[in-house]
Amino acid sequence: MTLRADKITFAYGPTRPALRQVTIAMRPGELLGVIGPNGSGKSTLLRALAGLIACPDGCVCLDDAPLVSFGRKALARRIAFLPQNTEAAFEFTCEEIVALGRFPYLGGLGFLGGEDLAVVRRCMEQTDTLSLAGRPLGSLSGGERQRIWIASILAQSADHLLLDEPTSALDIQHQAEVFALLQTVSRQGNAVAVVAHDLNLAAQFCDRLALMSVGKIVCEGTPDEVMRLTNLAPVYGGNVAVATNPVTGGPLVVVLAAERLTTEPLP
Amino acid sequence: MTLLTRKRFYVWLGLYGMVAGVVVCVAPLIGSETLEWGRLWTEWGRGEWSRDLDILFALRAPRVVLAFLAGAGLALTGAVFQALLQNPLATPYTLGVAGGGSLGAVFWLYLPALVARVGWGRGQEWLESVRDGWGPFNGFQMCSMLFSAAVAWAIYRFSRRGGALSTAALLLSGVTLSLICSAAIMLIMYLSDPNDVMRITVWLMGGLDVTGWRGTLSVLPVLIPASLVLLAQAKALDQIALGEELAAGRGVAVDRLRRVCFFGGSLVTASVVAVTGPIGFVGLMAPHIVRRLTGPDHRLLLPCAFLGGGVFLVTCDTIARTAFSPAELPVGVITAMLGGPFFLYLLIRRPDLR
Ligand SMILES: Nc1ncnc2c1ncn2[C@@H]1O[C@H](COP(=O)(O)OP(=O)(O)OP(=O)(O)O)[C@@H](O)[C@H]1O
Ligand SMILES: [Mg+2]
Numbered sequence: 001m002t003l004r005a006d007k008i009t010f011a012y013g014p015t016r017p018a019l020r021q022v023t024i025a026m027r028p029g030e031l032l033g034v035i036g037p038n039g040s041g042k043s044t045l046l047r048a049l050a051g052l053i054a055c056p057d058g059c060v061c062l063d064d065a066p067l068v069s070f071g072r073k074a075l076a077r078r079i080a081f082l083p084q085n086t087e088a089a090f091e092f093t094c095e096e097i098v099a100l101g102r103f104p105y106l107g108g109l110g111f112l113g114g115e116d117l118a119v120v121r122r123c124m125e126q127t128d129t130l131s132l133a134g135r136p137l138g139s140l141s142g143g144e145r146q147r148i149w150i151a152s153i154l155a156q157s158a159d160h161l162l163l164d165e166p167t168s169a170l171d172i173q174h175q176a177e178v179f180a181l182l183q184t185v186s187r188q189g190n191a192v193a194v195v196a197h198d199l200n201l202a203a204q205f206c207d208r209l210a211l212m213s214v215g216k217i218v219c220e221g222t223p224d225e226v227m228r229l230t231n232l233a234p235v236y237g238g239n240v241a242v243a244t245n246p247v248t249g250g251p252l253v254v255v256l257a258a259e260r261l262t263t264e265p266l267p
Numbered sequence: 268m269t270l271l272t273r274k275r276f277y278v279w280l281g282l283y284g285m286v287a288g289v290v291v292c293v294a295p296l297i298g299s300e301t302l303e304w305g306r307l308w309t310e311w312g313r314g315e316w317s318r319d320l321d322i323l324f325a326l327r328a329p330r331v332v333l334a335f336l337a338g339a340g341l342a343l344t345g346a347v348f349q350a351l352l353q354n355p356l357a358t359p360y361t362l363g364v365a366g367g368g369s370l371g372a373v374f375w376l377y378l379p380a381l382v383a384r385v386g387w388g389r390g391q392e393w394l395e396s397v398r399d400g401w402g403p404f405n406g407f408q409m410c411s412m413l414f415s416a417a418v419a420w421a422i423y424r425f426s427r428r429g430g431a432l433s434t435a436a437l438l439l440s441g442v443t444l445s446l447i448c449s450a451a452i453m454l455i456m457y458l459s460d461p462n463d464v465m466r467i468t469v470w471l472m473g474g475l476d477v478t479g480w481r482g483t484l485s486v487l488p489v490l491i492p493a494s495l496v497l498l499a500q501a502k503a504l505d506q507i508a509l510g511e512e513l514a515a516g517r518g519v520a521v522d523r524l525r526r527v528c529f530f531g532g533s534l535v536t537a538s539v540v541a542v543t544g545p546i547g548f549v550g551l552m553a554p555h556i557v558r559r560l561t562g563p564d565h566r567l568l569l570p571c572a573f574l575g576g577g578v579f580l581v582t583c584d585t586i587a588r589t590a591f592s593p594a595e596l597p598v599g600v601i602t603a604m605l606g607g608p609f610f611l612y613l614l615i616r617r618p619d620l621r
């Protein structure tokens with residue numbers, strides 16, 4: 001019941017590879033946070049785990065069988081993937097978008113059965129989007145849209161969820177709600193991996209963190225193990241500081257203004 | 268709930284089917300001479316082959332059926348291409364196949380003059396021998412479809428990027444080849460004598476004036492299988508509207524889908540254009556109107572666009588036949604007169620269109 005990547009290397013072109021010898025495993029019941037600076041290969045890693053890119057070296061395996069040995073739809077019933085920037089052409093309503101998540105289960109002409117409708121409804125309840133059901137997606141705010149996309153991924157009923165920055169447009173309340181939701185989903189026995197740029201939130205909710213830099217996982221472990229200055233400073237640059245969060249007692253990452261900006265007078 | 272349940276699907280499809288049935292049954296009765304079902308019935312019952320029945324079966328019915336098939340095929344292809352290119356302004360002609368078909372047809376009309384010009388002695392004989400064509404297709408149609416096929420193959424070759432079909436390249440190469448074909452048509456028209464220019468111009472307007480069943484039947488063997496293949500892609504087209512990556516993650520074979528849609532749509536377009544010429548606006552308008560009524564879900568949109576497009580073109584053709592009776596307007600004029608303003612309305616009312 002695990003999805004694991006074993007020493008995978010991947011390059012988009014003849015340039016330097018976006019993933020280099022990456023090994024990572026997702027476990028059922030666990031929320032895994034993937035963090036790292038822009039361009040460090042987080043999205044590429046998720047694509048590889050979803051089976052969307054073929055890695056010539058190494059192997060991505062689900063239950064010890066390589067992903068390529070699964071049929072497309074069979075794989076989609078096990079692994080759900082939410083890409084980083086998702087938009088819809090045409091004026092679909094919110095509930096239609098969520099219902100499209102049922103694709104891997106539809107046969108024949110593709111009608112939704114009673115069970116499909118129940119799943120759609122439950123996923124919209126979970127993401128607090130039921131009140132948006134009939135509205136066109138284009139008329140929603142950025143954060144409301146992201147919650148719809150999360151609902152549509154949940155509707156895929158896969159036991160492995162890969163979400164690429166699902167909280168990038170959310171307010172602090174909804175950010176926390178999404179993380180709490182992902183935590184709940186993982187507690188139900190699913191393996192969930194989420195990419196996030198908010199290190200504090202990731203540390204607060206995730207069971208395990210993987211810190212990426214230039215195509216490698218440089219550090220992996222519990223939030224307390226990863227959120228140390230010795231790990232973060234080389235990856236994010238020298239101007240981060242790690243303190244103890246006075247409220248939760250967990251680690252608190254603070255970014256200080258870059259030195260250059262503070263010493264040079266404004267023009 | 269706007270979700271696609273079995274009930275919703277069959278209610279909408281039944282509605283469209285009924286409208287289509289009524290329109291197809293009534294349209295052949297209207298014309299320069301109005302026919303009446305009652306009289307036709309009694310004449311049929313008496314077992315005599317009257318003039319009315321002759322008008323109905325030999326003249327009007329093949330034309331109405333052709334109009335329905337052409338409208339249906341073009342509207343279906345339009346809806347599929349709009350989803351494939353993620354562009355609401357796409358039409359069956361956007362990808363240049365119709366340009367190739369038109370060039371082929373125009374080239375055929377110019378062939379006798381060309382043969383005479385180069386002085387190929389046995390040329391006229393050879394032309395006579397292929398004029399009747401093969402199977403349901405006459406020489407004219409075969410020439411048109413041959414050019415369509417060549418253009419489709421060229422577009423396909425130009426649009427492969429690293430083994431996968433790129434929609435951006437598809438659009439660009441399609442539009443470019445379309446322009447090249449129009450330039451070639453212009454050249455031929457420039458070289459032709461005025462009589463031929465007239466024939467070419469009339470053909471390029473598009474028209475449904477067939478006599479007898481051969482033209483109508485020749486559309487079937489290509490259009491029906493290709494349409495069925497396109498209809499079968501509906502579920503996957505919904506997913507691709509959410510972006511390539513998400514669709515792939517859901518289990519859609521994105522590249523295969525694009526190839527199937529491109530070639531399926533090209534086949535439908537080529538088979539229609541070879542008989543009717545490039546009738547405009549059906550492929551743009553019908554999908555948009557149907558989308559307004561039934562929503563963007565392709566599982567419902569595609570079959571409804573098929574039926575709706577047929578109804579639209581039969582209606583336009585009936586207007587074209589009767590508005591200035593006994594004179595006949597080119598049907599392309601009517602579709603454009605209805606379609607053009609609608610297109611502008613879309614542009615004004617929907618600034619979000621890309
Ligand atoms: N489609 C692509 N074609 C070519 N290079 C790409 C492509 N996608 C990503 N890359 C490159 O691969 C590297 C890793 O990109 P990736 O998208 O995985 O980063 P990321 O960690 O998700 O960054 P971000 O936080 O900005 O989303 C980058 O150097 C990027 O420029
Ligand atoms: Mg990314």
